[in-house]
Amino acid sequence: MTVLPVVQLPEPVLKRRAAEVGGITDEVRRLCSDLVETMRASPACVGLAAPQVGVSLRVFCVDVTGHNKAVSCHGTVVLVDPEVLAAGPGATAREGCMSVPDLTGDVTRATELVIRGCTPEGAERVLSVDAFEARAVLHELDHLDGLLFLDRVTSGRLFPRKVYR
């Protein structure tokens, strides 16, 4: 497993719709494990999508274990070609992003979510997530569509980000 460099704006890969993976290969499995490794290497980071490491494929990981806003928690989740099956009511909270330096903004996202995707082992997985885990998943799914939290800030205000040490 390798910690990959996280790309930041204005890297064009962040604004492209990522391609479907199609099938699990050794290369995809390596990407999955590198994503998790990269997420764990960054303090306070709870999710990462493949475009953030410069790979325009529909793969993401999240892990909200131990997070004080989490209700549902499925540990380390890695999904390939994920899709949303159902989304519930929204709530607003402040987000920052590894790929957007210095800024944070308030974003409204669904608080209940059912998603389906393929695990790195090739099995189909359906997950019901809520609260913070749902927010993390939706933030990463946006990355797969070339969207950043900046595209979703509704209040018209951006705030300077705390420095994570």
Place this chain on the structure above:
Amino acid sequence: MLAVGADRPGIVAAVTGALSEAGANLDDTSMSILHGHFAIAMVVAGPEGLDVAAALAPVAERLDLTVDVRPIPEGTPPTPDGERWSLAVYGADRPGLVAAVTAVVADTGVNVVDLTTRLIGVPTRPVYAMQLELAVPDGVDAAQMKERLAAVAADLGIDCTLTPADADLL
């Protein structure tokens, strides 16, 4: 650079257009309508010898803007670091509200990062609404500030809510 004038369409386009033509580059900016007046505060970077005031003079004249330009020393830190908190304050309008609340904030050693206030409601019952973004430095006790704010709020008969505004890094 600070500029203010009676609001009308085209102020931002004219000001930023003139700066762009002069070779200036915009850094952080804040622009908003304050009771019918458009207020611009911006940090501008430019080549050696750039005269921001001169570049803006024709636009200021045409749009009747008051412009103030001053240099910023190199190496000025962009924003203070610290835990982010949001402070919402509102209540019946009275003189000294902002001063009383921010005195507690300052006295605790906390920085105001962003502050917006609006006078709302009907003229016979004006309500003052204030939203602050605070940076609480390491070693400063936000809980203590919260207690003191609650005491001031009770004194003034206003509502005062302090909530963590920590962003999640996703």
